[in-house]
Amino acid sequence: MQKAIDKDPTIIYASDIYDRQSALHFAAASVKADTRNAIRWLLAKGIPWSASDNESHIPEDVARKYGKDESRKFLREWAVKKEYELFYKLELGESHPDEGKPFAVHRLDKDRSARNELFCKSRILFTNPNGAPEDEVALVCDPSGTGIMMEWERPIMRDTARLLLEGMPKSGLRILNIGFGIGMIDTYFQDAQPAEHVIIEGHPTCLGWMRRTGWYDRPGVRILEGRWQDFFPLNNNTELSRALSPSDRKSHADNIDIGKFDVVYFDTFEEGYHGHFSFIKHVPRLLRGPNSRFSYFNGHAEQDETVYNIYAEVARLHHNDLGMNTTWSEVYTNKEDMWKNISERGKGQAQEHPHLIPICMLAPTLPRTLVSGVGWNSHS
Numbered sequence: 001m002q003k004a005i006d007k008d009p010t011i012i013y014a015s016d017i018y019d020r021q022s023a024l025h026f027a028a029a030s031v032k033a034d035t036r037n038a039i040r041w042l043l044a045k046g047i048p049w050s051a052s053d054n055e056s057h058i059p060e061d062v063a064r065k066y067g068k069d070e071s072r073k074f075l076r077e078w079a080v081k082k083e084y085e086l087f088y089k090l091e092l093g094e095s096h097p098d099e100g101k102p103f104a105v106h107r108l109d110k111d112r113s114a115r116n117e118l119f120c121k122s123r124i125l126f127t128n129p130n131g132a133p134e135d136e137v138a139l140v141c142d143p144s145g146t147g148i149m150m151e152w153e154r155p156i157m158r159d160t161a162r163l164l165l166e167g168m169p170k171s172g173l174r175i176l177n178i179g180f181g182i183g184m185i186d187t188y189f190q191d192a193q194p195a196e197h198v199i200i201e202g203h204p205t206c207l208g209w210m211r212r213t214g215w216y217d218r219p220g221v222r223i224l225e226g227r228w229q230d231f232f233p234l235n236n237n238t239e240l241s242r243a244l245s246p247s248d249r250k251s252h253a254d255n256i257d258i259g260k261f262d263v264v265y266f267d268t269f270e271e272g273y274h275g276h277f278s279f280i281k282h283v284p285r286l287l288r289g290p291n292s293r294f295s296y297f298n299g300h301a302e303q304d305e306t307v308y309n310i311y312a313e314v315a316r317l318h319h320n321d322l323g324m325n326t327t328w329s330e331v332y333t334n335k336e337d338m339w340k341n342i343s344e345r346g347k348g349q350a351q352e353h354p355h356l357i358p359i360c361m362l363a364p365t366l367p368r369t370l371v372s373g374v375g376w377n378s379h380s
Contacts, residue, residue, distance in 0.1 A: 157184040179267040201224075
């Protein structure tokens with residue numbers, strides 16, 4: 001095989017003409033007792049762990065299908081390690097290692113900050129979907145109909161709020177939510193009667209709906225109008241830093257103080273894991289104490305169970321680097337109610353696996369990577 005690669009380096013990327021399976025798929029399905037060396041060699045030669053065949057199966061899925069548990073575990077460990085390291089490398093300006101390779105791959109690393117900024121200027125619509133109960137509201141992009149927040153997400157929001165609020169003090173509670181949507185989780189937060197409830201929302205249409213529905217007048221509610229990037233230190237906000245003059249930069253840093261909170265929740269649109277990775281660096285300094293909690297809407301690769309679980313582990317490691325441990329809880333949604341576009345409402349989705357809810361708390365963790373500027377002393 002090496003001789004063939006020496007003659008034609010692109011041969012490593014050859015795939016079956018019928019099902020588009022790579023050599024890594026075939027190695028993962030091999031009947032041989034131990035194919036880890038072959039799998040390691042193929043991965044080292046550049047076949048992505050996330051190479052996808054015609055049925056969107058990656059090599060780990062194939063190993064699982066054929067009962068190759070050792071191969072499956074090895075592929076999982078490789079994927080987690082590579083994706084964990086990738087986001088630190090991208091911050092340093094390195095390109096994606098799979099860029100330009102002739103494979104369909106699962107990619108969650110793309111920087112969508114520009115898309116989120118455009119989204120905050122786009123047309124969105126609060127609507128009652130056809131056939132839905134009169135009191136059901138969905139938030140969708142207009143005119144595409146892409147769902148932003150939908151009723152089927154309610155079990156996720158309800159359980160997340162419950163897990164975040166369990167055991168919290170009955171008085172003096174401080175909550176921060178980034179991304180209002182239709183106010184689903186904020187309504188559950190209000191049931192706890194927080195002393196202060198800060199909401200960051202960047203879309204003018206959402207802000208207008210919040211005014212019309214009385215959110216600006218609720219006791220203890222403080223609404224910050226803008227994207228979350230507008231309210232955080234400039235060392236993690238290069239886009240804003242470039243836009244401000246030197247004198248304005250100091251004013252920005254001195255004047256913005258959101259405070260500390262018992263509960264922090266993050267659910268924005270069109271930011272992906274790259275946005276999550278950027279935001280979590282701020283979380284430790286936002287948490288009020290050791291019992292404070294952070295969570296987010298964990299939709300990263302949610303339609304593919306294998307990649308979804310890989311990214312849950314990647315996120316856990318990234319949280320760990322920031323001094324937070326992570327526990328996961330499962331919640332099932334009714335797949336018959338699920339939809340991504342309003343035109344598909346009532347058709348259901350094929351998702352069988354549970355949604356994973358993360359709860360993160362400050363803890364004495366041992367970081368794999370030193371992350372500067374997160375409010376903690378440097379590790380020796």
